[in-house]
Amino acid sequence: xxxxxxxxxxxxxxxxxxxxxxxxxxxxxxxxxxxxxxxxxxxxxxxxxxxxxxxxxxxxxxxxxxxxxxxxxxxxxxxxxxxxxxxxxxxxxxxxxxxxxxxxxxxxxxxxxxxxxxxxxxxxxxxxxxxxxxxxxxxxx
Numbered sequence: 333x334x335x336x337x338x339x340x341x342x343x344x345x346x347x348x349x350x351x352x353x354x355x356x357x358x359x360x361x362x363x364x365x366x367x368x369x370x371x372x373x374x375x376x377x378x379x380x381x382x383x384x385x386x387x388x389x390x391x392x393x394x395x396x397x398x399x400x401x402x403x404x405x406x407x408x409x410x411x412x413x414x415x416x417x418x419x420x421x422x423x424x425x426x427x428x429x430x431x432x433x434x435x436x437x438x439x440x441x442x443x444x445x446x447x448x449x450x451x452x453x454x455x456x457x458x459x460x461x462x463x464x465x466x467x468x469x470x471x472x473x
Contacts, residue, residue: 333359333463336386338370338403339421340395347448348390348421351455359463362386367398371406374413386416388462391438393422393429401432408437415469419458 335352339345345363352361362383364370370391373380389407393400400422407413417439422429425443433441440462442454462468 333388334362334384334386335359335463336362336364336370336373336389338364338367338389338391338395338400340365340392344392344444347451348455351452352459354452360384366396367400367403367406369397370403371398374407374410387468388458389416389418390421390458391418393420393424393433401429401436404433404438405436417462417466417468419462421454421458 337345337348337352339348342365345365349361349363352359362373364373370389372378373383374386376383391400391404395403398406400420404418404420407416407418414437418437420433420438420441421444422442423444424430430441440458442458445451445454
């Protein structure tokens with residue numbers, strides 16, 4: 333399993349990496365720190381020429397360069413990537429952001445909790461649902 337985490341905060345990225353690793357050992361977590369880097373990763377440009385196609389994308393909304401809202405929109409409008417499930421994991425609990433994400437085909441929306449234990453629980457649930465119970469498209473077919 334390959335997960336692309338798009339997160340600009342190094343502390344949050346580290347916490348997510350630890351939580352994903354604790355809850356599922358057999359995964360490869362790739363981190364993009366802004367939306368432009370994420371699009372380069374998906375399109376295998378620049379330093380990402382050998383990047384794998386992610387099975388799941390976990391996306392923050394408040395990103396530099398290309399924000400998460402526009403990143404979501406670009407991914408879901410691209411026929412090569414629109415089938416990749418996108419889980420929003422962000423600090424925003426604004427109704428406008430939630431509505432925007434679902435209107436642009438996000439598959440799930442979580443608000444980041446302040447406490448580490450709660451953050452770990454959300455990542456555990458993401459793993460259980462999206463990498464355990466859900467049937468994901470075959471990236472090779």
